Amino acid sequence: MRLAHSDGGTPYGAKWTAVTRLVPSSLECSLSPPTLPPRPGQLVAARVEQIVAHDHVEDRVGRRARIFPGDLVVGAYGNRYATDVYEGYVPKRPQTHLLTAGGLIGTVASVNGSQKLPTELEVVAALVDETGRQLSTEDFALPEPVPCDPSLGTIVVVGSGMNAGKTTTVAGIIRGLARAGIKVGGAKVTGSGSGKDLWSYVDSGAASVLDFLDYGMPSTFGYPVERLIETTHRIRHELAGRGCEAVVLEIADGLLQLETRALVKELVGVVDAVVVATVDALGARAAADMLEPMGLPLRLVSGLLTRAPLAVREAREVLGVPVVSPDELAAGAALDLLAAVPVS
Amino acid sequence: MIRTVQAWIPQPGSGPGRLEDVDLDVEIVDDRTVAAEGVTVAEQRPGPLFRSGSLRFDPCAGGGPLAPQEEGLQARAFGVLNATVHLQRGLRTFRRLGAPLPHLLVKVGMHAPDHWGGGHYRLPAPSYTVLEEAEPVAEAGEIHLGAGSEFLRLAGQRYFHAPAHDPAIICHELGHHLCRHTADFRLNQLRDPAAQTNHRSPIEEGTADFVAAILCDSADIYGWHRGHVPPYEKLRRCLDTPWTMADYLGGSEKDPHADGVVWASALWAARSTLQGQGRRAEEFDAAVVEALVAIGRRDLDLSETVLRRRRYFSYSLEAILESAAERGRPFAEAVAQAFATRGIVAGVSNRRLRRRARRLRRETAEATEATEATEATEAGRAVEAGRAGRAAGTAWAGTT
Numbered sequence: 001m002r003l004a005h006s007d008g009g010t011p012y013g014a015k016w017t018a019v020t021r022l023v024p025s026s027l028e029c030s031l032s033p034p035t036l037p038p039r040p041g042q043l044v045a046a047r048v049e050q051i052v053a054h055d056h057v058e059d060r061v062g063r064r065a066r067i068f069p070g071d072l073v074v075g076a077y078g079n080r081y082a083t084d085v086y087e088g089y090v091p092k093r094p095q096t097h098l099l100t101a102g103g104l105i106g107t108v109a110s111v112n113g114s115q116k117l118p119t120e121l122e123v124v125a126a127l128v129d130e131t132g133r134q135l136s137t138e139d140f141a142l143p144e145p146v147p148c149d150p151s152l153g154t155i156v157v158v159g160s161g162m163n164a165g166k167t168t169t170v171a172g173i174i175r176g177l178a179r180a181g182i183k184v185g186g187a188k189v190t191g192s193g194s195g196k197d198l199w200s201y202v203d204s205g206a207a208s209v210l211d212f213l214d215y216g217m218p219s220t221f222g223y224p225v226e227r228l229i230e231t232t233h234r235i236r237h238e239l240a241g242r243g244c245e246a247v248v249l250e251i252a253d254g255l256l257q258l259e260t261r262a263l264v265k266e267l268v269g270v271v272d273a274v275v276v277a278t279v280d281a282l283g284a285r286a287a288a289d290m291l292e293p294m295g296l297p298l299r300l301v302s303g304l305l306t307r308a309p310l311a312v313r314e315a316r317e318v319l320g321v322p323v324v325s326p327d328e329l330a331a332g333a334a335l336d337l338l339a340a341v342p343v344s
Numbered sequence: 345m346i347r348t349v350q351a352w353i354p355q356p357g358s359g360p361g362r363l364e365d366v367d368l369d370v371e372i373v374d375d376r377t378v379a380a381e382g383v384t385v386a387e388q389r390p391g392p393l394f395r396s397g398s399l400r401f402d403p404c405a406g407g408g409p410l411a412p413q414e415e416g417l418q419a420r421a422f423g424v425l426n427a428t429v430h431l432q433r434g435l436r437t438f439r440r441l442g443a444p445l446p447h448l449l450v451k452v453g454m455h456a457p458d459h460w461g462g463g464h465y466r467l468p469a470p471s472y473t474v475l476e477e478a479e480p481v482a483e484a485g486e487i488h489l490g491a492g493s494e495f496l497r498l499a500g501q502r503y504f505h506a507p508a509h510d511p512a513i514i515c516h517e518l519g520h521h522l523c524r525h526t527a528d529f530r531l532n533q534l535r536d537p538a539a540q541t542n543h544r545s546p547i548e549e550g551t552a553d554f555v556a557a558i559l560c561d562s563a564d565i566y567g568w569h570r571g572h573v574p575p576y577e578k579l580r581r582c583l584d585t586p587w588t589m590a591d592y593l594g595g596s597e598k599d600p601h602a603d604g605v606v607w608a609s610a611l612w613a614a615r616s617t618l619q620g621q622g623r624r625a626e627e628f629d630a631a632v633v634e635a636l637v638a639i640g641r642r643d644l645d646l647s648e649t650v651l652r653r654r655r656y657f658s659y660s661l662e663a664i665l666e667s668a669a670e671r672g673r674p675f676a677e678a679v680a681q682a683f684a685t686r687g688i689v690a691g692v693s694n695r696r697l698r699r700r701a702r703r704l705r706r707e708t709a710e711a712t713e714a715t716e717a718t719e720a721t722e723a724g725r726a727v728e729a730g731r732a733g734r735a736a737g738t739a740w741a742g743t744t
Contacts, residue, residue, distance in 0.1 A: 179493075181497075181502070332459025333459060339410065
């Protein structure tokens with residue numbers, strides 16, 4: 001069976017998801033029974049068995065493509081850590097789940113009580129090249145960049161948890177810097193495969209965007225921390241090498257997530273400003289308390305918290321840094337993050 | 345005391361201009377404030393700027409949030425003195441042209457927490473639609489210049505666009521001070537000094553742009569910080585563009601700057617026409633300033649009818665033509681013609697001018713279309729005739 005990217009959307013064709021975006025359209029690939037045990041990044045084709053939570057996938061360019069029972073989707077095995085949605089792992093058998101609309105495939109281990117059960121899939125084949133070798137997202141990773149630093153600095157956005165407004169905050173910072181005439185790069189260094197965050201950065205004015213997929217990982221949960229640290233440095237160097245004067249990095253999930261915490265610790269001396277996105281003042285205070293002993297420069301607090309004037313007031317009372325909404329960042333406050341003197 | 349300072353001297357097509365040493369008669373009031381004849385300029389952000397010694401500060405690429413503290417302070421000091429140079433020069437020009445103005449207070453680095461990158465002219469009012477004032481505003485009016493919000497390129501390098509470094513913004517705001525104390529389009533002189541209005545009409549915004557163009561000697565007044573905007577967009581506010589009343593939008597909800605460009609570009613066209621006829625530009629500038637002064641002395645009635653009339657372009661045009669005639673300047677006809685080309689004639693409201701101009705534009709377009717259609721038909725006939733001729737020729741040739 002041969003697959004062409006243009007097959008997507010036809011009843012018997014495959015829908016290529018966001019995690020396959022680096023597979024060149026010109027690559028001759030086909031389906032073959034898997035010969036290797038499942039591992040993260042392995043590209044597979046799966047039949048949609050039952051639509052439950054996800055009734056769509058995000059295609060290679062970010063379009064929401066409706067899926068139907070019987071459709072073939074091309075995605076990648078991976079793990080997912082999403083407190084508001086699923087905990088999922090690379091499957092041990094063909095009957096499995098769609099973990100993200102971006103095409104991450106794995107078996108759900110726990111579900112947030114507010115969520116529907118995952119859409120069910122059956123993995124039917126592995127994607128192989130013309131020599132019959134099983135393909136993985138690792139095969140399409142960017143080469144190691146020449147180490148270089150963004151001239152105006154690196155800003156890292158971390159959160160108190162999932163859905164704390166991190167991506168909106170990153171978008172606000174990118175917008176503010178781009179509007180000020182600065183060439184800015186945006187990247188999501190950890191998380192689960194999806195195109196929408198990167199598109200949000202692009203829409204906000206980022207000159208260049210990257211994520212962990214560009215370095216071979218369809219999601220980062222379960223990878224060794226050393227790999228995540230290395231990927232973060234590579235992303236930063238690559239964006240700087242592309243001429244980005246400032247780089248904004250988003251780290252997924254909350255600071256209590258094991259890998260996030262381990263990664264953040266390693267960024268001392270690399271980042272010039274840390275921004276915390278949080279839903280409440282308590283989360284902001286806790287984040288500040290965690291960052292301070294690590295020696296990381298917390299410069300401001302943003303995120304969903306800023307929608308609530310009372311929460312903003314509470315946060316200002318317990319923090320020594322500004323509390324700024326994503327809109328205010330976009331309107332110019334982002335420039336303060338790059339200031340040579342500390343924000344006062 | 346005459347001191348040597350550095351300032352950007354406008355030069356079309358080269359950012360804020362060329363950096364020059366300028367002799368300025370200036371006194372240091374305190375470590376953030378200077379005073380010169382007719383103007384006091386005060387930096388609002390903390391940090392001493394003027395301690396002792398030289399006042400010859402470097403612009404330090406505009407300073408801004410990325411500059412080291414010392415360079416940031418130098419850039420602010422430069423901004424204060426650069427603004428002083430341009431304001432004093434402008435005030436002297438207006439006095440020479442017949443409009444001495446009251447002492448002007450200028451505050452630099454205003455609304456820094458809001459990352460404001462613009463400038464505005466403020467009169468005391470009970471409230472302000474944008475950017476509230478923390479301190480009372482001087483009755484004679486104040487110019488406020490923001491701290492800046494963006495980086496531009498200058499000679500290939502990054503330059504923080506501090507409004508106090510941009511002669512065009514400074515001179516535009518000075519234009520509002522001129523309008524307030526001459527034509528007084530909103531008749532603030534008849535209002536409670538503490539409750540004046542800051543609402544501006546296109547006639548005032550256009551006049552302020554024209555003032556900026558005169559003082560910067562360039563039609564493309566915002567060519568530096570709006571260089572990315574094409575000249576044919578109103579946002580660029582380039583005066584060397586063929587705007588007519590057909591492009592006028594009108595209405596209180598529309599941006600008065602955009603409609604003001606129609607008036608400003610007509611003024612610039614008239615000035616350029618006279619220059620083309622060998623006259624000195626200053627003759628026309630004097631006629632405009634005298635007209636503004638004359639407007640400020642007539643129809644002193646704070647009624648809606650009078651206020652509306654003062655917004656009409658034709659009202660100011662009549663004053664310019666009268667001024668030209670009274671002073672025996674023989675260029676009224678050329679000026680009237682230049683304005684008529686833009687659809688501005690005497691004695692007609694802005695709305696009627698717009699209606700006329702749009703009708704004329706439509707008729708012209710229709711006539712052009714008809715002409716083109718006729719030409720196309722004639723060309724088609726000629727092609728057919730040619731083909732027929734060639735066919736006949738071939739037939740003829742075939743018979744020989």
